[in-house]
Amino acid sequence: MYLEDIVKALNLKVVSGEERLAAEVLGGYVGDLLSDVMANSKEGDLWITRQIHQNIVAVASLKDHAGIILIQGCKPAADTLDKARKESVPIMVTDMPGFEVIGKVYNMIANKKGPDPST
Amino acid sequence: MKAFRCDLHIHTCLSPCAELDMYPRAIVRKVREEKLDIIGICDHNSSENVASVQRAASGHPLTVLPGMEVSSREEVHTLALFDNISRLQYFQKVIYDHLPGENDEDVFGCQAIVNDRDEVEGFNQRLLIGATVLSLQEIIDHIHRLGGLAIASHIDRESFSVIGQLGFIDPTFAFDALEVTPRLGLTRARETFPELSDYPFITSSDAHFLRDVGKTYTDMWMEEGSFQELCMALRGEAGRHIIIGA
Numbered sequence: 001m002y003l004e005d006i007v008k009a010l011n012l013k014v015v016s017g018e019e020r021l022a023a024e025v026l027g028g029y030v031g032d033l034l035s036d037v038m039a040n041s042k043e044g045d046l047w048i049t050r051q052i053h054q055n056i057v058a059v060a061s062l063k064d065h066a067g068i069i070l071i072q073g074c075k076p077a078a079d080t081l082d083k084a085r086k087e088s089v090p091i092m093v094t095d096m097p098g099f100e101v102i103g104k105v106y107n108m109i110a111n112k113k114g115p116d117p118s119t
Numbered sequence: 120m121k122a123f124r125c126d127l128h129i130h131t132c133l134s135p136c137a138e139l140d141m142y143p144r145a146i147v148r149k150v151r152e153e154k155l156d157i158i159g160i161c162d163h164n165s166s167e168n169v170a171s172v173q174r175a176a177s178g179h180p181l182t183v184l185p186g187m188e189v190s191s192r193e194e195v196h197t198l199a200l201f202d203n204i205s206r207l208q209y210f211q212k213v214i215y216d217h218l219p220g221e222n223d224e225d226v227f228g229c230q231a232i233v234n235d236r237d238e239v240e241g242f243n244q245r246l247l248i249g250a251t252v253l254s255l256q257e258i259i260d261h262i263h264r265l266g267g268l269a270i271a272s273h274i275d276r277e278s279f280s281v282i283g284q285l286g287f288i289d290p291t292f293a294f295d296a297l298e299v300t301p302r303l304g305l306t307r308a309r310e311t312f313p314e315l316s317d318y319p320f321i322t323s324s325d326a327h328f329l330r331d332v333g334k335t336y337t338d339m340w341m342e343e344g345s346f347q348e349l350c351m352a353l354r355g356e357a358g359r360h361i362i363i364g365a
Contacts, residue, residue, distance in 0.1 A: 032284075033284060034287075035277065035282055035283045035284075037286070051193065053193050053254070053255070053285055058286070058287075
């Protein structure tokens with residue numbers, strides 16, 4: 001599953017990191033507490049949050065996330081956007097509530113992976 | 120110079136989550152029992168009981184610093200301490216202008232405004248438990264513009280702390296000090312957060328209940344119990360300093 005597929009399917013608005021949309025999405029993580037996201041998210045995760053502080057860019061870079069989706073009409077703060085552009089971190093925005101975004105992304109990733117071959 | 124025992128983070132009955140027994144004369148009595156020299160009164164997003172605590176303390180060898188514990192839009196708590204109450208009142212206006220919502224007493228608790236004779240004069244109707252729409256950076260800037268001290272609250276707690284909410288402390292945050300809970304304490308704070316060694320650390324009770332006042336404190340070596348001396352102690356200027364391991 002590639003980031004651009006999710007962007008297209010969910011009609012997300014890309015506000016930074018356009019050059020990184022070909023990144024592969026390996027999984028997803030949801031959280032607004034950055035300490036939790038730092039501790040528990042994984043490389044290649046698409047991170048869904050409503051936190052707009054510039055530290056989200058640092059966390060996404062540090063954890064090698066595929067990108068960040070800001071839900072519910074949240075816009076990145078000005079310094080967040082600057083930093084994300086500078087560091088090529090894809091930030092996508094949407095008016096959809098988190099519950100809906102998470103469900104859709106989950107389904108896309110789950111369907112793509114198909115049934116677990118070990119079962 | 121001598122050691123001053125400071126607890127810079129004490130709530131009153133104005134904070135919805137604090138007990139009603141946290142009224143001015145009770146606080147002053149307990150503070151005297153605990154032999155504190157300097158206290159900071161810091162209610163959530165409000166300061167309407169500060170003057171009453173100051174009046175209740177008059178005549179006692181006790182300094183009551185005017186303060187507030189503000190919640191940013193990232194839900195990070197920061198202590199704001201000021202030299203005098205008029206600075207705090209300016210700050211109060213800025214915060215009220217950016218604090219949405221109305222309190223529901225049944226859910227969050229009542230927010231009693233009291234006088235120095237411990238009589239209830241009214242109830243604050245704002246949603247003091249809530250968050251302002253100001254960013255943490257804006258809050259720090261407002262505090263400094265008014266000559267105040269910006270201290271990051273309980274950084275070792277997961278909830279409502281700068282590290283819990285924002286993952287780490289960016290060096291661009293011009294905090295004048297970082298507060299840790301009594302559970303961690305000053306000595307272990309230094310070991311736990313070696314990357315924050317440029318910031319001064321303090322520990323305070325964050326008392327919401329009378330029994331917690333004085334549970335911990337920070338000793339400061341300084342000339343007198345004043346806001347200016349406290350600023351110097353935090354910066355380690357002219358022989359003033361925080362006493363660690365006291």
